[in-house]
Amino acid sequence: MSVYDRLKDAVGAQGYSQDRGEIAPHLEEWRSKYKGHTQLLLKPATTAEVSAVLRICQESDTKLVTQGGNTGLVGGQIPLHGEVLLSTTRLNRIRHLDESGMTLAVEAGVTLAEVQRAADDQGLLFPLSLASEGSATIGGNIATNAGGTHVLRYGMTRALVLGLEVVLAGGAVLEMLRSLPKDNSGYDLKQVFIGSEGTLGVITAASLKLFPKPEVAVTAFAAVPTPAAALKVLGQMQHATSGMLSAFELIPRIALEFVIRHIDGTRDPLSARSSWYVLMEATGGKNANLAASFEDGMAAAIAEGTVSDAVVASSQSQAAALWKLRESISESQKREGASIKHDISVPVAAIPDFLARSTPAVLAILPGARPVSFGHLGDGNLHFNFNSPEAGDDAGFLSKWDEVQQVVHDIVKEFGGSISAEHGIGAMKVASLPRYKSHEELDVMRALKHAFDPKNILNPGKTVPPVLRL
Numbered sequence: 265m266s267v268y269d270r271l272k273d274a275v276g277a278q279g280y281s282q283d284r285g286e287i288a289p290h291l292e293e294w295r296s297k298y299k300g301h302t303q304l305l306l307k308p309a310t311t312a313e314v315s316a317v318l319r320i321c322q323e324s325d326t327k328l329v330t331q332g333g334n335t336g337l338v339g340g341q342i343p344l345h346g347e348v349l350l351s352t353t354r355l356n357r358i359r360h361l362d363e364s365g366m367t368l369a370v371e372a373g374v375t376l377a378e379v380q381r382a383a384d385d386q387g388l389l390f391p392l393s394l395a396s397e398g399s400a401t402i403g404g405n406i407a408t409n410a411g412g413t414h415v416l417r418y419g420m421t422r423a424l425v426l427g428l429e430v431v432l433a434g435g436a437v438l439e440m441l442r443s444l445p446k447d448n449s450g451y452d453l454k455q456v457f458i459g460s461e462g463t464l465g466v467i468t469a470a471s472l473k474l475f476p477k478p479e480v481a482v483t484a485f486a487a488v489p490t491p492a493a494a495l496k497v498l499g500q501m502q503h504a505t506s507g508m509l510s511a512f513e514l515i516p517r518i519a520l521e522f523v524i525r526h527i528d529g530t531r532d533p534l535s536a537r538s539s540w541y542v543l544m545e546a547t548g549g550k551n552a553n554l555a556a557s558f559e560d561g562m563a564a565a566i567a568e569g570t571v572s573d574a575v576v577a578s579s580q581s582q583a584a585a586l587w588k589l590r591e592s593i594s595e596s597q598k599r600e601g602a603s604i605k606h607d608i609s610v611p612v613a614a615i616p617d618f619l620a621r622s623t624p625a626v627l628a629i630l631p632g633a634r635p636v637s638f639g640h641l642g643d644g645n646l647h648f649n650f651n652s653p654e655a656g657d658d659a660g661f662l663s664k665w666d667e668v669q670q671v672v673h674d675i676v677k678e679f680g681g682s683i684s685a686e687h688g689i690g691a692m693k694v695a696s697l698p699r700y701k702s703h704e705e706l707d708v709m710r711a712l713k714h715a716f717d718p719k720n721i722l723n724p725g726k727t728v729p730p731v732l733r734l
């Protein structure tokens with residue numbers, strides 16, 4: 265029996281496809297930057313089937329790439345070298361919700377939006393929130409340690425995971441689906457798989473931490489003269505609301521213009537133009553008088569000149585309209601043509617200096633490019649992006665990606681930052697990682713990879729740089 269026949273047998277007739285039409289959408293990612301190929305798409309429906317698949321892969325030295333919702337932005341989920349592709353989308357059961365313990369056990373292929381809905385149905389909150397949440401899976405979120413808009417208050421995905429079920433390269437199942445807020449019984453192995461981008465094992469289920477659903481949300485869109493003013497407003501609003509800010513997003517004028525131009529039903533919420541804006545949200549209980557604290561903070565910022573104009577949403581639909589402006593930036597940027605993107609973080613207080621240093625450095629390489637730097641200011645995380653000049657030649661512009669990336673990442677390093685704040689390393693940054701991480705850190709990463717996947721069958725060539733032989 266051939267290896268492919270054994271794999272097909274392991275998952276049953278519903279569990280695989282060799283149909284080109286069905287496989288095609290799995291081979292290209294959102295930005296069309298990476299295109300892959302494969303002869304076999306596996307769609308296991310149970311942990312036992314994943315285990316059988318990995319046992320066969322290990323025995324036969326068959327390489328395998330795991331894919332969830334295929335929304336990853338660094339090519340990690342694409343079979344670039346003809347690997348077998350394992351889709352988790354049929355691992356889609358909600359296993360258990362513990363209302364009083366505020367925990368939820370779900371399988372890896374459940375979408376983030378479904379996880380949020382399951383919590384919401386019980387009056388609870390799962391606070392991870394990404395523009396890709398309708399397609400991204402919880403397994404993918406965990407494998408990438410996704411961030412999103414509410415990290416400021418609730419942390420990255422890592423902070424929301426209590427337990428995991430993981431299938432190892434040889435098929436062994438690590439049953440760690442605990443829902444314990446406290447567990448100091450030796451190494452916390454689940455942490456190794458969070459952010460491992462499919463290189464150490466296949467996550468099949470997770471136990472997640474839920475929160476009480478805030479009763480009140482105050483959302484505002486404010487014009488600020490500069491990123492330095494935005495930073496000041498962040499501090500002012502954190503103090504005014506006693507740390508109740510749940511989001512604080514920086515938006516440049518050009519991003520707002522892109523959104524208004526390309527996304528139906530959007531408009532500028534303020535009458536006067538400003539170079540920069542912040543979208544902020546605070547959430548809490550109905551007796552905390554949050555709206556009054558929030559408005560006091562805004563009034564103080566306006567009096568000081570750190571905010572020049574602002575609108576505070578007076579209804580849920582107004583708040584949703586403000587959020588739509590932020591969440592549509594990536595989509596509208598795509599419709600504006602080619603863009604070179606960086607997902608970087610620096611210490612929060614360094615953001616204005618970082619922008620002042622790195623923007624002209626990029627424009628020196630890409631004259632006429634349009635800077636569109638936006639993102640999670642409260643976490644020090646910017647999507648430091650550049651769109652091609654309006655009448656630009658996209659291919660010529662994109663050919664500069666590596667050169668630009670190195671200049672930006674070198675400045676990030678000088679600021680003590682990270683070349684990947686939330687999207688991961690995947691295929692995109694694996695070659696440059698040795699420039700920014702110490703030999704010692706890389707050696708430990710390689711040792712972990714070897715311990716969990718000695719035959720290098722899981723997502724080979726991604727995330728973990730090979731040793732350079734001189």
Ligand SMILES: Cc1cc2nc3c(=O)[nH]c(=O)nc-3n(C[C@H](O)[C@H](O)[C@H](O)COP(=O)(O)OP(=O)(O)OC[C@H]3O[C@@H](n4cnc5c(N)ncnc54)[C@H](O)[C@@H]3O)c2cc1C
Nearest residue numbers: 332333334335336340401403404405407410411412462467
């Ligand atoms: C419009 C848009 C907005 C986005 N916004 C954000 C954002 O704000 N913050 C953010 O962090 N990301 C964001 N992303 C990136 C992306 O949505 C996240 O990385 C998400 O967590 C990926 O989930 P997925 O299910 O699509 O994973 P995939 O893209 O399928 O896979 C991503 C990686 O995880 C691995 N993987 C997937 N599932 C498993 C599993 N079960 N076990 C082991 N490995 C697995 C894959 O091998 C791959 O390396 C955005 C993407 C888009 C398109």
